[in-house]
Amino acid sequence: MKIEIAGHDAFIIYFADNASAEVSALIQAAVNNLKAQMAELLIDLVPSYASLLVIYDINLCDHFEVLKRLNSALSNLSSVDTVSGELITLPVYYSTESGPDLTVIAAQANLSIEAVIDIHQQGEYRVYAIGFAPGFAYLGEVDPRIASPRLTTPRMKVPQGAVAIADRQTAVYPAPSPGGWNLIGLCPTRMFDPDKTPTMPVQVGDRVQFKAIDYDEFVFLGGELDTEL
């Protein structure tokens, strides 16, 4: 573990060189300890794949104090449970209509489209990070057989609910946005709803499973096909 300066009011803690479920669980334990032991000094925390950004209030303390408190909060990270967090199931309408890149992924992997869908559904994914846009959760890791690099030219518009793959990560687009990930289906569950508590169905450290649904169920759950796809 290594603590580096990030900015005048921020440190970044690096837990490992690579991402893994174990590292992610360790970061989750660190988040819990920091919140329990020094919440009054913290402005925000940004957990990610192998790091944790800690933003503190420089009107209340200096960096010497924060470093001391960080070291003490990190010294007794409890034994790590990689299956911590909630298990959330997200419904997906997989089809070439709702997931225009299924064909390409299947061809690259030398698999049938049905096999690609099956492999994506069989995985249990960990929420490694939330960022890029409100409600955008980075889920990993995708089975290497269906891992697929980002598009050379990103799409101008990816619809809300698009389920997508980039390398060994997968995600559900919370709102329409430009994007370069490979689209394989649509999820009717809203990933970011400001009027709902909680705002997001998942948080960092949770686990996600996808479950195939047919078009009728997709519509019943509030899904809408984007005509531009």
Place this chain on the structure above:
Amino acid sequence: MSHFIVKQPGLLTLIQDRGRYGAHNLGLTNGGPLDPLAFDWANRLLGNKINDTCLEVSFGGLTLESQVDSCMAITGAEVACKVNGKLIEQWRSYHIKKNDLIEFGYTTAGVRAYLAVSGGFKIPPSFGSSATVVRENVGGLNGEKLQTGDELPCSPESFGTCLSVAEADRPQYGNQAILRVVLGYQQQAFRTLQKLKFFSSRYTVTDRSDRMGFRLEGETIHTDMVSMLSEGICHGAIQIPADGQPIVLMNDRQTIGGYPKIGSVIPIDTAKLAQLLPGSSITFEEISLEDAHNIHTLHLSCYQNCTTLDH
């Protein structure tokens, strides 16, 4: 409730409080005033609370009609401001009466002006803040910049004493700035020669600069880093992408990203950067974390220096 009516919204006028904090876990960024110094002065001149909601008027062009008796102050970028056709001075507070027309011209030095009213505008917070982040469609009125016809609620305030900022404390806005940097993040992935180049070169602000980040153009900086995992990005972080041209990340930045960073600019200096037009010139200067904290603490004391005006 009493309010102001937006007659003309100007090019980019945003409702802002000090920013949204504690919501990075949902992927929400900070927002808030790009120049918090001028913002704080506007509230200070009215005896408001530090987090009271103001307007950030970028480039000018805003016209408001008051539906309330209140007080108002305009700080930040130099811009011709009129009340009922009569030019008024910036950096001081004024009494405003119902039906007064407040008109901004276009900025002539600096880019962001701030307008505060007594007690602040009463905008319901989203995720704990009224700060507008258009990219996220969050805060302000419906997550948008101001539109013609918008109503900005505020409370009628009793008339207080008008205040003024001492001449010496008013910032001068030009076309260059020195940005002080605390080294950090992946700084070890930049060799000494690259750091020397970075701190001794002159960079130009490009027109691809906005509330997310300011893209600069100049000497190319190389890093030995080929790839890295995405991680949390703090305010002011200087990202060096593969093309070697620095980007200073500002209030509306994405909360995580995967480009190497050499360190972060202190907020007193990102405030200066925010007042620069494309074509302006930048140099960077390294400072220690201790110095950064001292500068911050010393800066806070300047807000004691308001002068009371006779009325």
